[in-house]
Each structure stands twice: as C-alpha cells, then as structure tokens.
Amino acid sequence: MNYWLMKTEPSTFSIEDLAKAPRRTTHWDGVRNYQARNMLRDEMAKGDRVFLYHSSCAVPGIVGIARIARAGYPDHTQFDPKSDHYDPASRREAPRWYMVDVTLERRFPREITLETLRTHARGALDGLLLLRAGNRLSILPVTESQWNFILSLA
DNA sequence: GCCAACGTTGGC
DNA sequence: GCCAACGTTGGC
DSSP: OOEEEEEEOTTTSOHHHHHHSGGGEEEOOOOOOHHHHHIIIIIOOTTOEEEEEEOSSSSOEEEEEEEEEEEEEEOGGGGOTTSTTOOTTOBTTBOOOEEEEEEEEEEEEEEEEHHHHHTTTTTTTTTOGGGSTTOOOSEEEEOHHHHHHHHHHO
C-alpha cells in the first residue's frame, strides 16, 4: 500500500465537492505534468490512501483523506477540444495523460494547515516533499511514517 | 544538446 | 498582485 498527497484548488474542486459527488467518488482529471502522470499511470494502486490538500487559497492545508478507487487510466479530457485540459498532440492510440478515481474517506474537522506542517519540517516531517521549497508537483508520494505522523495531528 | 524565453504553480 | 521556483518549448 502506498501513500500520497494530492493537491486541489478549492475554488476549482474542493473536498466539499467530493463529499457531494455520487458515491463520494470522482475522477481526478487534468493533471498535465509528466512526473505526476507517471505516478498516476504506473504507481498508484486501488486502495492506496491519499491526503487531500487545498492549495492556492486563504489557508492551505490537508483537509481529509481519500482512497484510490480505480488505478490509472487515460484522462478523457485530453481528447476534448472543449476542455481546458485539451491536448491536441495526444493520440488515442497512445494517450499522454492519465487519471485515477478517488473516493472520499474522511474529512478532518479542522484542516492540518501548511503552517502546522512546517513546524515539524525539521522533525518528524523532515523530507516531506510538500515542504520542499519550490515544490510544484500536484501529486506527491508520502512515506508511511510521514502519513502516520500527519494523521496524529488531525 | 544547450539555453533563453515563456508559462504555471502556489505561498504570501 | 508579486515573485521565486521550476517545467516546457523552440531556435540554434
């Protein structure tokens, strides 16, 4: 079992939106970064656990937990000219972009803020990729010990 | 293959 | 809105 952190901008898609989705499940489309693509396509497995992170908002932080409900499969929005995520260079025979399905599992009563996480940057969360300066990946692996420590903060 | 220009991310 | 970080693009 692997652990991950997935970012979303709540103004676009928030944990409340996921809570309201049918079966609290959605496909996680729109990732257009090769490193993140490789994780979606090759590494994320059904049952993996995910921290949901709100970025680009007033109080960035981890807001809950989800589970991978379906492993990587082609992101259909890459073929849709009307989509913001349309990629005219991607071919159906060789899709460039992938997505997974995620199911909301738990919403934290209070989010674990980025500020809180930072206070442990030189301790239990040393090496957490989210805290690395300039990190821009929208999907990050989390170690089991990081996962357990962060959960203890919830 | 180099690298400058450009675009995006994301905290503040 | 600013700006640092960093990925991508494209000319050479």
